[in-house]
Every structure is written in C-alpha cells, then in structure tokens.
Amino acid sequence: YLTEPDNTPFRPLDELGWSRAYVTGDRVQRRDGSLFFLGRRDDQVKIAGRRIELAEVERVARQLPGVRQAVAAIRYDEAGDPVLVCYVVADSTPDSELRSGLRRGLPAGVVPRVARLSSLPLSTAGKVQRSALPWPLEPEDLGHLDTPLQERIAVAWRDVLGPLPIEATSNFFELGGDSTRAARVIVRLRDDFPAVAVADLYHTPVLKDFATALASRDVTGVPHVERHSTRRGVRQWLLSFVAQNVAALSWFGAIIALNQFVTGHGLGAHWEMSQAFLVAALFITLPGRLALAALFVRVLTLGLRPGRYRFGGWTHLRLWTAERVEAIFGVAGAVGTSWMNLYAVFLGCHIAPGVTLLSPPPASGLLIVGANSVIEAEVDLSGWSVEGDDIVVDWIRIGNLSRVGTRSVLPEGVFIGDRSLVEPFSTVVDNVESGVRVAGAPARPTGDAPMVSPNPHSLTWRLGYMVAALIPTLPVALATVFDLWIFALTAPLRERHLGHLMSWGLRWAPALTLASLVIYAGVLAIIIRLAGRWAPPGIHSANSLAGLSSWVVEMTVNRARVLVFPIYGTMASAWWHRVLGMKVGRGSEVATIHGQIHLASAGDETFLADDALLAPREVLGGHVRLGRVTLERRTFVGNSALIPADSSLATESLVGVSTLAPSHASRGTSYFGVPAHEFARSSTPLDEASRFRPSRRVRHQRAAVEIFRVVPLILSILLAEFTFLLALRMSDVLGFWAVPAVALLLYGAALVAGGIAVAAKWLLVGRVKPGAHGLWTPFVWRNELAWCFIESLALPWIEPALLATPWFNSFYRALGARIGSGVWLESRYLDEPDLVSIGDNVVISRFSDLQTHLFHDRVLQLGPIDIGEGSIVGSRTFLLPDVRLAAGVVVHAGSLVPRTEELPEKTTWRGIPVQTVHAPTLA
Structure with missing residues (x-):
C-alpha cells in the first residue's frame, strides 16, 4: 500500500505506537475475540442521503435476467457531484428493464445509471480494473417524447443528470436527481419559463406531468411596484434617541433602587424606601415593565389607523419605534398569561374572554380576537408590511374558538373565521372561512377544523399563570442579587474617583460573570427539570399543573438560549441538555433548540441546528396536548425546523431548514418544505473522520x-x-x-x-x-x-x-x-x-x-x-x-x-x- 500512487486512504496510525500500523480500510466486527470481515469502507457509499454497499448494487444487478457480469462504481459529474454507475455485461435485455429491476431491488432514490459493456476491463491479476471503466458515458438518444416542450425539459434534465435516455414517464428523482440538481434544472429553464420554481419539480417529478404544469402556468405576474430611495436619517435618529432614552430610564430605575437599598438614598437624601420600591416595581418587575411599555407604545401610535403610509415617513418610524420600545421592555416575557391580554387591551386590541395569547399583539393595536381562541407561539401578528415605497397597516381579525398554530404568519387585513384552524408553520394569504382547517406555506384548505373546547374561566388559574410568569426570571434575579451583594460588600460606593470604580470592575468582572453564570444555569436547570417532571405526555387541561408546567418549560428554555448562549453549539451543549432533562446520545451536536425538550430523545450523532423546535405544546382551547419526539441515530434537523409532538424520525433521516416534519420518517429519508415533501439530497464530498470520528x-x-x-x-x-x-x-x-x-x-x-x-x-x-x-x-x-x-x-x-x-x-x-x-x-x-x-x-x-x-x-x-x-x-x-x-x-x-x-x-x-x-x- 505504501507504493500506491494515492496512499492517503491507508494513512499511518502513529497513535498505536508502532511504525508499521496503518488504516487498511476494511470494515470488521468483533465476535468472540475474532474479527469478521464485513467489507471495504471505500465500498460503502452515500447516495441521496442513503448508505449502500457497492457490492449490494452488484448483487442486485447480477440477479437480473440476462446479466452475466456487473460492477458498481462512483463517478463524478462536471459539477463535482457523485454519480452511482452500474456497468453490466448483459444479453439483449433492454436497458429500461435493467433500470426497472435495479429500482425494485434497491432502496428508494438509489437508482444507478446503467452502462452496458461488451466486457469488463481486467488487470493482469484478473481483477476488475475500476480505473479503466469508461467515464463520462457516451450520450444516448432521448426516449419517446410527445411534445416539443417535453423535449426542451428532457434536454435540461440531461444537461444536469448526464447522458441518460429520458422518456415522458421518467421521474427526475428516480433518474438520480437531488435537491442540488433540481435547482440547476430550474436555472436552465428559467429563460423560457420565468415563473418556474424548484417546488414545481418537487410536486411534479414525472416529465410529462412537469411539462403539463409548465404549459398551464399563467405567466402573468402580480403588478410590480417599484421601490425608490427614501430619506429617513434625521427622523429615524430622533426616534432612535427616544427609544434609547426609554432604555436609559430602565437603567435609571435600577440605579435609584440600588442606591436606596444599598446606601439609603435613591436619588438624594429625601428619597424614601417606598419611593424606591415603586421605581423598582415599575422598571424591574414584569407588570411594571408592561405598564410602561403600554404607555409609551400607546403614545407613539396615537392616531394610527389602517391605510397606506410612506415608507420611512413619520407614521412608519413611529410604528418602528413602538416595536423597539417593546423589545427594550421585554414584552414577550408575558405571553401565555393574562398580563399579555391586559397589555393587548391597553394597546387598543379587542380581546374577548378566554383568549390565549402566546404571541405578542401588534404594536399598532389593530387586532381582534374572538372568545376562547388561541394564538400559539411565534406567530407573526405585526399587522404591517412593505409594498413598494409604502407600508400597509390593517386589522387582523380572528373569530371565536379558532386556533392559529405555532410559527404561522398572518398578514395585515386577514380574517380568520369562527372555529377555524391554522396549522403550525402556515402562511395565510387569504381569508379563512369558518370551520375550515388550512395548512401549508402558502396555506390552503385541507378539510374541516376539529372542534375546540372553550377555555374554562378560572380566576385561580389566571392568577396562577400571572404569578408563574415570574418563574422564568428567577435565575436572572438570583444571579443579580448575588452580584449586588458582592457589589455592596466590595465596591467603593462612596468613592467619587471613577478610576477606582473602574479598577474594582476590572478586578471583579470575570469572577462575578462565571459565578453568575453558574448560579443562573443551576437555578434554570432545577426549574426546567421540576417543571418537566410535572408535564408528562398526554392531553391535559390548560388549567392544570401539567398545563402550567409545560408553559414554564417553554418560557424558561427560551430564556436560556439567550443568557447561556456560549454553551449552545459546543461539545458541552449535549451535556447541558441532558442536565435540562433531554435524552441526548453520544457524539450529538445540539444548537439553540427549544420546545418541550424533556419529551425529546436524540440518538447518537444527531445534529440539531439553531432554533429547531422539538415537541412544542399544542393549546387546544381549554386543553394542552404534549407528546414525545424520537430522533434516531444521525438524524439531522435543520434551522428553524419544527418537529411536532408524537413524531419519530428514523436513522439518518433529514428535516430541512424551516420545514414542518412529518410524523414519521423512514430510514435515510429527507424532507423539505411546508407541507414537507420527500426529496433526494446530495451527498457530501468530505470523509467521515472530519464529520463523525475526530481523534x-x-x-x-x-x-x-x-x-x-x-x-x-x-x-x-x-x-x-x-x-x-x-x-x-x-x-x-x-x-x-x-x-x-x-x-x-x-x-x-x-x-x-x-x-x-x-x-x-x-x-x-x-x-x-x-x-x-x-x-x-x-x-x-x-x-x-x-x-x-x-x-x-x-x-x-x-x-x-x-x-x-x-x-x-x-x-x-x-x-x-x-x-x-x-x-x-x-x-x-x-x-x-x-x-x-x-x-x-x-x-x-x-x-x-x-x-x-x-x-x-x-x-x-x-x-x-x-x-x-x-x-x-x-x-x-x-x-x-x-x-x-x-x-x-x-x-x-x-x-x-x-x-x-x-x-x-x-x-x-x-x-x-x-x-x-x-x-x-x-x-
């Protein structure tokens, strides 16, 4: 092996301590003290996200009628993507029958190109000489096609997939297409069909169906509205300074409270303790911050009505400033409680009894929500958007006993009828009739909406949720108290020289930060573990310990993603999530995920990307549904993907970016989109050591x-x-x-x-x-x-x-x-x-x-x-x-x-x- 032209696959193993050790590339299994040969590592390939042995391809091919010899190999196209090719020596069996037989015998999506040879090239030792196998293959004639449009599409397919015979009934993905190649096909067709999209090929992968879809496509687009330069610098700077003054007030409130509690005079000797308590209540507690935010936002949006306003004008920037004020005061921390309902009412929203608001209302106050309706987490209710040189502001109206699912988008001017259901991850573009379920991006009717039980009115539980809103802030509060205690003991509070104060900060900041981080993480872990124990899978009353505990879990996990951000995405992140109660296998990579993580289980070497949402609680009027999520070995979950409760993803499955996962995914499958469509994913060119097997x-x-x-x-x-x-x-x-x-x-x-x-x-x-x-x-x-x-x-x-x-x-x-x-x-x-x-x-x-x-x-x-x-x-x-x-x-x-x-x-x-x-x- 040392004399091979390319001996990198047989690299030395210096860590074993002897000079002649090297990687052989053989795959073996230890049984009863012996090593049983399983095959070569370079004979195992990954095509369309699925692992397969080249020997398995050869075995299936040799079993086909008329095939005398077969050898499989990986080749690379002009773009550098891997291509699986099966070279056969066969009788007069048509190539189409060979492909059909391979398709039946191999996993879905793994269909090699078939190259017919008169004989296989052999080395002097009588072995197949893979390097002598022909590549690229000779182009074949196109198959039977019915229309010039089909021929145009077939040429584009062959430009990307290679010299294949393509017929009207050919399936793009069965011919070896994947997500990357699909995008290349669309780019080639875009000059003749400006409206074609990758989604069209996913929805109609058979050539004749794809051609029919293109032929029936209306090429008339929506009227285009030009955007021009808009000046907003001075106006925006002034309003930004207003928002910064609001932030300064928050600091000022903390200063007054600290002065009073530590030195005995908040802003001078005339201050009383009661005044300091009032300031602390306003600027530090959640109800106080909500009250101040509502006051400022109401003033900023005074006189705002539905309509069109100039982009960058005073109305637009007032609305922008109002949203900045909400961010500064942390309004989102009250979602799911009656505090949020009261806040929305103060802004001018019409909120009927029994409403659950798990997303903040629009700063404009232009929201109507009927009785016992539910708006789940991370729903876009902003109520305005940009059109050309204008912004459009309008009401959002939601009827009685309706539900809007997690991460949905509701545009301004939309109406959701009574007893309707907007499924999670839906983008609503039209009004939704009463009693209808819609889903998808864009959302389309999918049937009748299920009945939703009214939210039972209970003053006790309403107060319970309002008090529980303070629980996610406990870790920060305790860590801050610790910092202030050290500050009161060690800081030169009466020192007028700033240099001495700065010197104190330099000495104490690193130790205080680490100590605060430990306190914060410890308290947060205790809260999530305890709350998770009281939130088991099942359907529970919203007014129950399980309903309240599941809300506490999601709110606290969300806060953790911000304040313990340095841990996420590191080797310590898997350990951290185990501490929080999640089951995480060895070698897994976990980024800033959230949801009911105590109900999620991730197998070995899984990868969970940023903002992935696992097993989110579903609020069904007066009930909450919780369910487990199981992710098997080497599952990949992309950024902002949503894995709903009671889902199971098999080994090496993939859920793409911003995708609503299916409830079940088979081994090696890949899904993308809303609703999710299965697709063949492209393979990675890098070896396994740089991805899974570090030293x-x-x-x-x-x-x-x-x-x-x-x-x-x-x-x-x-x-x-x-x-x-x-x-x-x-x-x-x-x-x-x-x-x-x-x-x-x-x-x-x-x-x-x-x-x-x-x-x-x-x-x-x-x-x-x-x-x-x-x-x-x-x-x-x-x-x-x-x-x-x-x-x-x-x-x-x-x-x-x-x-x-x-x-x-x-x-x-x-x-x-x-x-x-x-x-x-x-x-x-x-x-x-x-x-x-x-x-x-x-x-x-x-x-x-x-x-x-x-x-x-x-x-x-x-x-x-x-x-x-x-x-x-x-x-x-x-x-x-x-x-x-x-x-x-x-x-x-x-x-x-x-x-x-x-x-x-x-x-x-x-x-x-x-x-x-x-x-x-x-x-």
Whole structure:
C-alpha cells in the first residue's frame, strides 16, 4: 500500500505506537475475540442521503435476467457531484428493464445509471480494473417524447443528470436527481419559463406531468411596484434617541433602587424606601415593565389607523419605534398569561374572554380576537408590511374558538373565521372561512377544523399563570442579587474617583460573570427539570399543573438560549441538555433548540441546528396536548425546523431548514418544505473522520477554542458594569436630567461592543469565502467563536435601539457585508456577512434569515447571497446559500428561497419553497 500512487486512504496510525500500523480500510466486527470481515469502507457509499454497499448494487444487478457480469462504481459529474454507475455485461435485455429491476431491488432514490459493456476491463491479476471503466458515458438518444416542450425539459434534465435516455414517464428523482440538481434544472429553464420554481419539480417529478404544469402556468405576474430611495436619517435618529432614552430610564430605575437599598438614598437624601420600591416595581418587575411599555407604545401610535403610509415617513418610524420600545421592555416575557391580554387591551386590541395569547399583539393595536381562541407561539401578528415605497397597516381579525398554530404568519387585513384552524408553520394569504382547517406555506384548505373546547374561566388559574410568569426570571434575579451583594460588600460606593470604580470592575468582572453564570444555569436547570417532571405526555387541561408546567418549560428554555448562549453549539451543549432533562446520545451536536425538550430523545450523532423546535405544546382551547419526539441515530434537523409532538424520525433521516416534519420518517429519508415533501439530497464530498470520528487530539483542540466563548459574555458584563458606574455618577450630578446623558452613554457602549466584535471577527476568521468545511475542522470552531462575539457582546447593545437604522447597516458593513444605500435591514441574521451582498433600497424585514451556510451531514457549506436593488424580503423568510435575487424581486413573508435558486427581476414569490405569485383572476 505504501507504493500506491494515492496512499492517503491507508494513512499511518502513529497513535498505536508502532511504525508499521496503518488504516487498511476494511470494515470488521468483533465476535468472540475474532474479527469478521464485513467489507471495504471505500465500498460503502452515500447516495441521496442513503448508505449502500457497492457490492449490494452488484448483487442486485447480477440477479437480473440476462446479466452475466456487473460492477458498481462512483463517478463524478462536471459539477463535482457523485454519480452511482452500474456497468453490466448483459444479453439483449433492454436497458429500461435493467433500470426497472435495479429500482425494485434497491432502496428508494438509489437508482444507478446503467452502462452496458461488451466486457469488463481486467488487470493482469484478473481483477476488475475500476480505473479503466469508461467515464463520462457516451450520450444516448432521448426516449419517446410527445411534445416539443417535453423535449426542451428532457434536454435540461440531461444537461444536469448526464447522458441518460429520458422518456415522458421518467421521474427526475428516480433518474438520480437531488435537491442540488433540481435547482440547476430550474436555472436552465428559467429563460423560457420565468415563473418556474424548484417546488414545481418537487410536486411534479414525472416529465410529462412537469411539462403539463409548465404549459398551464399563467405567466402573468402580480403588478410590480417599484421601490425608490427614501430619506429617513434625521427622523429615524430622533426616534432612535427616544427609544434609547426609554432604555436609559430602565437603567435609571435600577440605579435609584440600588442606591436606596444599598446606601439609603435613591436619588438624594429625601428619597424614601417606598419611593424606591415603586421605581423598582415599575422598571424591574414584569407588570411594571408592561405598564410602561403600554404607555409609551400607546403614545407613539396615537392616531394610527389602517391605510397606506410612506415608507420611512413619520407614521412608519413611529410604528418602528413602538416595536423597539417593546423589545427594550421585554414584552414577550408575558405571553401565555393574562398580563399579555391586559397589555393587548391597553394597546387598543379587542380581546374577548378566554383568549390565549402566546404571541405578542401588534404594536399598532389593530387586532381582534374572538372568545376562547388561541394564538400559539411565534406567530407573526405585526399587522404591517412593505409594498413598494409604502407600508400597509390593517386589522387582523380572528373569530371565536379558532386556533392559529405555532410559527404561522398572518398578514395585515386577514380574517380568520369562527372555529377555524391554522396549522403550525402556515402562511395565510387569504381569508379563512369558518370551520375550515388550512395548512401549508402558502396555506390552503385541507378539510374541516376539529372542534375546540372553550377555555374554562378560572380566576385561580389566571392568577396562577400571572404569578408563574415570574418563574422564568428567577435565575436572572438570583444571579443579580448575588452580584449586588458582592457589589455592596466590595465596591467603593462612596468613592467619587471613577478610576477606582473602574479598577474594582476590572478586578471583579470575570469572577462575578462565571459565578453568575453558574448560579443562573443551576437555578434554570432545577426549574426546567421540576417543571418537566410535572408535564408528562398526554392531553391535559390548560388549567392544570401539567398545563402550567409545560408553559414554564417553554418560557424558561427560551430564556436560556439567550443568557447561556456560549454553551449552545459546543461539545458541552449535549451535556447541558441532558442536565435540562433531554435524552441526548453520544457524539450529538445540539444548537439553540427549544420546545418541550424533556419529551425529546436524540440518538447518537444527531445534529440539531439553531432554533429547531422539538415537541412544542399544542393549546387546544381549554386543553394542552404534549407528546414525545424520537430522533434516531444521525438524524439531522435543520434551522428553524419544527418537529411536532408524537413524531419519530428514523436513522439518518433529514428535516430541512424551516420545514414542518412529518410524523414519521423512514430510514435515510429527507424532507423539505411546508407541507414537507420527500426529496433526494446530495451527498457530501468530505470523509467521515472530519464529520463523525475526530481523534482525541482534535477534540481537545476544539475544546480549547470553545472555552473562549465565555470571553464575550465577560466583556459584555464588564461593559455593563462600567456603564452602570458611569450612569451612577451621572445621576448623582444631574439627577433626572441624567436620562438623556445615559442614553448617549448607551450609544457609546454599543459602539465599543460592536468595535470589539468586529475586531474579533477579522482576527479569528478574516474574510470568509465560499467552500465546505467538516465539523471537526478549526475554521468551523473559529467561525462559531466569532459569531459568539456578535451574539453575546455586540447585538445586545446595538439591536434594541439601532435595529434597521443606518448605524445597524454600518455595523454589518464593518463585518464584511456589502450593503447599498437606503437599505432597511430589520434582521440580525446575516450568518456570514462577508458572503452577503445587498443592493440599494432593499428591504430585509423582521426575523428574516440570510442563511449563507448549511450544515447538512456535518459539513459547513458556505455560499453567497446576492439581493438585487429594490428587492423586498418579507418577515420570517429564509434565503439559503448561493441564492440570487435580481433587481425588484419581492419574496413575501413566511417563505424560503432554496439553495442555488435565481429569481428573475421584477417577479413576486411566496411559499416554502417559493413559487411565483400570479395576478388574481378577475370574475
């Protein structure tokens, strides 16, 4: 083996301690002290997400009538993708029969190309000489096709799939197509069919059906509305300063309370303890913050009515400021309790009795919810969107006894009838009639809605939920009390010299941060473990211990994802989730997941990406349904995917980004979209060692990098201490007039935090380029560490008052993004800014994700995203790597643009995955 031209597969094994040890590539199993040969490692391949032995392909082929010899091999097409080829020496059996026989004998989606040879090339030793097998194959004639359109499609298929005979009944995925090749086909057809989308090929993979769908497609799009440059700098700066003053008031309230409790005078000697308690109640407790938020938001939205308003005008920016105020006061912490209902009513919403609001209401107050209806978690109720140079604001109306599922999108102006059901992950585009169930993105009727029981009125349980809203804040409260206790014991409170105060902060910040983190994590784990014990699977009354406990679990887990962020996505994350009560197998990678995690079980070497939602509680009027989720070995769950209760995903199954998983997935299957469609996924080019089998040395190297993820958290707390001490001195000198000074101070803190994060990013990873990196490679760890500086240090200081401002754009430009003028960037999710290019006057709406990487098969695959001038990306929309939006493209809310997709200019799209939006048919 040492004399082989390529001896890398037989690398030495120095760790065994003897010089002649090497990797043979044989796969064996130990039985009773002996090693039984199972085959060669290089004979096991992964095609369309399924593992298969080349010997198994050969065995099936040899059993076919007329086949005398067969050998299988992996070849690579012009794009570098693997292709499974079966070379056969056969009699006069037609190739179509050979393919049919292979299709019947092999796993679904694994159908090799058949190459007929007169004889197999042999070496001098009489063995098959695989390197001499012909490749690329000679092109074959197209099969029988009925129309010129079918011929046009067949040519595009063959350009991507290779020289195959293609007939009218051919299935794209059975011919070896996968998600990547599907996107390439669509790009080739886009010149002739601008409205064609990858989703069309998923829905109609048979050639003649695909051709019929294209022929019947209405090419008339919705009227395009141009976007122009809008000036908003001075107005937005003024309103941003208003929001920053609101944040300064929160700091000021904490200063007054601390002064009173520690030194005995809150803002001077005349302060009484009762006054300090009042300030603390207003600025620190949840009810107080809700009251202040409601007051400020109500003033900011005074006089707001449904209608069209100029983008960047005073009305638009007042609405934006109101949403910033809500973020600063943490309004979302009250969802699911009567506090949220009271808050919504104060904003002007019409909330009937028995309503459960697990999502915040619109800041505009334009929401009507009928009696006993349920709005589940993470539903987009913002009530406004961008159209051209305007924003459109309107009511959202929901009838009685209706339910809107988790992560659904309700546009402004929509009406949901009585006793209707909007399934989770649905994007509603039309009014929903009474008693109808709708599902999908876009949502379509799927039958009658099930009956929902009214929410029983119980003052005791209403009060119970209101008190329980304080439970998720306990970990922070106890950690803060500990910090204040150390501060009171050690800090020079009466010292007027700022240098001494700063010196104290430098000495104590690292130790205090680590101690606070331990206290916070410990208390949080106790809360989740106890609550999880009282929330078993089944259907429970909402007014029960199980119903309340399941709410506590979800709220507390959500908070943990923010304040213990440095742990998530590291080697310690699996251990952390076991502490929280989740069953996690060895070698698993767990990012910022949430849901009823105590009911989730993940097998060995699973991968759970950011924001994946596992076993979320379903609120059915007066009842709550809880169920288990089982993820078997090497299951992959993509970003923001939803795995509903009572689901089971078999070994090596995959659920794509922003996908609603099926209740059951067979071994090696892959699903994508809403509703989920099975697809063949492309294979990874990297070896298994760089993904699943790191050496001990590599593990130690990764741990050495990941331990520094606590550094940005320490720096953030240190910055908070310095800001607090400076604000303390300002309050002594200026009294209440210190509020605007503290607001300016917060801008300075944001500048410092952002500067450190930018410096860390360039030092750790430099300029990120497209490519592929295995999980166990240093670039991946350094890239995650760089993002930790952004997430844990910069964004908590920058985002509250500066989101969607020109200064927010400047921060991402400093990180490497190319952002044009007049861009409205209302999302933090630019995963690798170097790979993002945004043209002039583009709108990136709230919670949209420009996801420049995917982590399928534990390979970080990086690709650019290019958004053309004047385009609009709606809220909660995903753009995947290698996506290009031409100028003037509109992608509606709740959509996903799949990888390598290119959307033509001045077109409109929606859906998961996106499909073109057509003009409505006139009656």
